[in-house]
Amino acid sequence: MILFCAFVFGSPEKLSPADEAAAFKAAGFKLKGKKWRACDDPTPTYTPGAIEEVRDINGDGYPEAVITEGGTYCYGNTGSGYSLVSKQANDSWKLITKGTGILTVLTTKGAGGWPDIEIGGPGFCFPIQRWNGHEYVLQRHQYEGKPCRPK
Numbered sequence: 001m002i003l004f005c006a007f008v009f010g011s012p013e014k015l016s017p018a019d020e021a022a023a024f025k026a027a028g029f030k031l032k033g034k035k036w037r038a039c040d041d042p043t044p045t046y047t048p049g050a051i052e053e054v055r056d057i058n059g060d061g062y063p064e065a066v067i068t069e070g071g072t073y074c075y076g077n078t079g080s081g082y083s084l085v086s087k088q089a090n091d092s093w094k095l096i097t098k099g100t101g102i103l104t105v106l107t108t109k110g111a112g113g114w115p116d117i118e119i120g121g122p123g124f125c126f127p128i129q130r131w132n133g134h135e136y137v138l139q140r141h142q143y144e145g146k147p148c149r150p151k
Helices: 002-009 017-026 070-079
Strands: 030-032 035-039 047-055 066-071 082-089 093-100 102-109 115-120 126-132 136-143
Touching: 017 030, 017 066, 017 082, 017 093, 066 070, 066 102, 066 136, 070 082, 070 093, 082 102, 093 115, 115 136
Parallel strands: none
Antiparallel strands: 030 035, 035 047, 047 066, 066 082, 082 093, 102 115, 115 126, 126 136
């Protein structure tokens, strides 16, 4: 699977220190000591911000970054938060979406070539959000790639 992903998406990108800092700031993180934090979680289970993935997901030639942070103090049962940020033509970074859960980029697409995203967490029926040209909005629910049954 790793080889398949590397072939389809190319080699993962690494951000320069300046781009990394700008991406974290766009997502609402602050550098405290040597750790990027958006949540003031005082518990020992807290996991500071990390850039999980960098690649051009919408085909515009500029990278996007998925930033994660962990801890139940701020993110409840899911224990994870995400931010999706995008580098702009003027070299600034922009927050596209953020929330509680585990973000997975899907192959289906919305407006402007932006991929649908699945927001995972506890349970068996996850929201799929689609870019409408301005923001990610709920499009459907699915589990393991199949639509959830109505209750």
